[in-house]
Amino acid sequence: MHETAIVSGLFEIINRQVSEHRIRKVSRVRLKVGDFAAVEPMTLTGCFEVFAEGTVVEGAELVIQRVPITGGCRACGLEFEVKNYDFRCPDCANSTVDMLSGKELYIDSLDVET
Ligand SMILES: [Zn+2]
Structure with missing residues (x-):
């Protein structure tokens, strides 16, 4: 899957x-997820909860921040x-458009206790 x-x-x-910073507990994980990543929250x-079980991440809140898909038109320069x-x-109505955002899938920040 x-x-x-x-x-x-x-x-x-x-x-x-966790090992680099000797983190004892992760309380919150913020993720940036672009709409184009086609992830079901x-x-x-x-x-996430399955992976977190029995680790310092267990019980942490997962915050998913959606990033909309935006495009930039190569003909007129419009961003939409x-x-x-x-x-x-x-x-x-030109279809030569560059994707400017929407493919994001990364950890924005972690709230931790050391
Ligand atoms: Zn255009």
Whole structure:
């Protein structure tokens, strides 16, 4: 499952932080998740809890911050929010559009006790 691989990757990063900074408890994990990452928040939270069990992350709150998909039109330069995966420019209808945000998937911050 998509989410399991994601959470596994996140925990590699968290565990590195935990051993480097001698963290005793992680109380909150803030994630930035772009809408284009196609992550189901409920599934992600469920996986997170499974991985956290028995570690210093157990009981931590997972905060998922959504990042909307935005595009930049190559023809007219307009930057706009992409709705329903429609990447055409709303201004000039050009379909040569660069994705400016929406693929994010990273840990924004950790609240910890050392
Ligand atoms: Zn345009």
